[in-house]
Amino acid sequence: MPMKLTKFTFASLTILFLVAPLIAILPLAFTSSVILTYPIPSWSLRWFEELFFADAWRRAIVNSLIIGTGTTLLATVLGTAASLGLRNRLIFFRGTIRTLFLLPMVVPAVVLGVGMQVLLAGFGLTNSYAGVIIAHTVVAVPFVVVSVTGALAGIDERVELAAQSLGASPTAVFRRVTLPLAMPGVASGAVLAFATSLDEVVLTLFVAGPNQRTLARQMFSSIRENISPAIAAAAFLFIAATIIIGLVVVLSRSMLAKRR
């Protein structure tokens, strides 16, 4: 019994440690005060208004959505294609290539940012949406590769062979069998890619111009200029969106599992 109690206490403290920053910031989103501090004088939604109606914030939200969507599409397509390619046993250095795909996860973002800026400048893509989307895609692809590779590994190869023998051309096998079976992995890879783009600051600092200011970037700069509670409201928005996305993923997975 004391063992159980210790475990429970330890687990609770760990969870508290992880979510404490969120708990600290969230109530401030509803403050009526103009500065980001406790105690809260009274409750108000004025900072959400600010978020949605102040030009800088509104543009940041729209930018985040544009760049997030672009990154999601590009990263999902590239990552899925890479995972499919890596299934081929005939590829030499398969393990090495797979590790290369995961490299952006471990390389310091600052290093990547500098390199990205130099590279994109060469193509004239700095200060453009395309440039930011490309930069975000580089860090988002590993998440898609990990997720789709896992889903593909779960497919029984004989199912695809059976489809071939039943008259399905390679394209038909992919469209009717491989892709539907890998779909849960592709979907969660896409969600992770979107979340990565939403959250990305460092690369954005290096490659984005004033017109591509994303929500995360806007929060970063406004916390230096004026510590307004709009940041807390933006953080609230972030967390709410993340929870909703997470719920959608969990629900769609359990629905898929039921269908099987």
Add this chain to the structure above:
Amino acid sequence: MAEFIRFDRITKFYGPLCVVENLDLGIAKGEFVSLLGPSGSGKTTLLMMLAGFEQPTSGNILLDGTAINAVPTHKRDMGVVFQSYALFPHMSVGENVAFPLQMRGLGKAEIAERVARALDMVQLSALAERRPSQLSGGQQQRVALSRALVFEPRVVLMDEPLGALDKQLREQMQLDIRDLHRRLGLTIVFVTHDQSEALTMSDRVAVFNKGKIEQIGTPRQVYDEPATRFVAEFIGETNLVEGVVEAVEGAEANVRLTSGAQIVSAVSGTVAPGQTVYLSIRPERVDLTEIRGDARNCLETEVTDSVYQGDHLRVQLQNAAHPLIAKLGRRSREFPPGTKVYAAFSAGDCRVIVP
């Protein structure tokens, strides 16, 4: 019978490993041929090459007189049934069976009708809406079977399809598949390592060992007239007794055993006097008598053990030079250990095998 499938000097290497070696095999239209052998004997590889999943290292595969080496799997028009069923988990039973018809671009009405007929054939019409995961193993295998048959393929290939089922269900499915084969006139190539399955179902059995066919023939031929020691031991149980050929007369040979006893045995190949050979005697062909009868082959033995096994009595015997096993019908009397008996068998129930 006209030859429909022909394996022409097929060799297959996996790296330095030779899995199929210079193999020739012809299969007639409407024939049920089993490829029987232990795992690693090359039988599955041969089937995979016929399906187009693997390419032979050298040699040709002909279908109806045309080489199909370069034809991709999806254009070979062969139905394949796997041991693991390989059903599409994201489709219902009905959608699984409709898949090959959709791939052939048939109309909706025709697909619906043919799916209904194919499911009816395996008594699964009631389960068309279910997912494969909601079915039992036997039901899943019947779905796989009807999916492989619904598009009326030119050949049906089965890779140990019943291996994952329990014994009773397996025996029922064996009879069901044999019945379908006869009713629909299918050409079936069936891979198995289970000798009784091969004997039950096939028109002909090809016995594989180390990438080669040791013998091909009807179930009766491979069981009663094994050509090699491997075949005699792999199919059923047998007594192998060493001896030296003394004389050959027509299809019979006189063999002197190491114990000194003389045996008259049927010969299918060619043997010469003086040659050392094995005799294969099936245990159920051995009779036990207490007095020397008038059978041509009679060995003096002593019972060492006797086990009642329900449908037969299994008696272990010790001759002067070698052990023997006899399986006696259940009406046989008991033979307690220590009893002196004569083991008798006819010349036709005994085969000379050249080692």
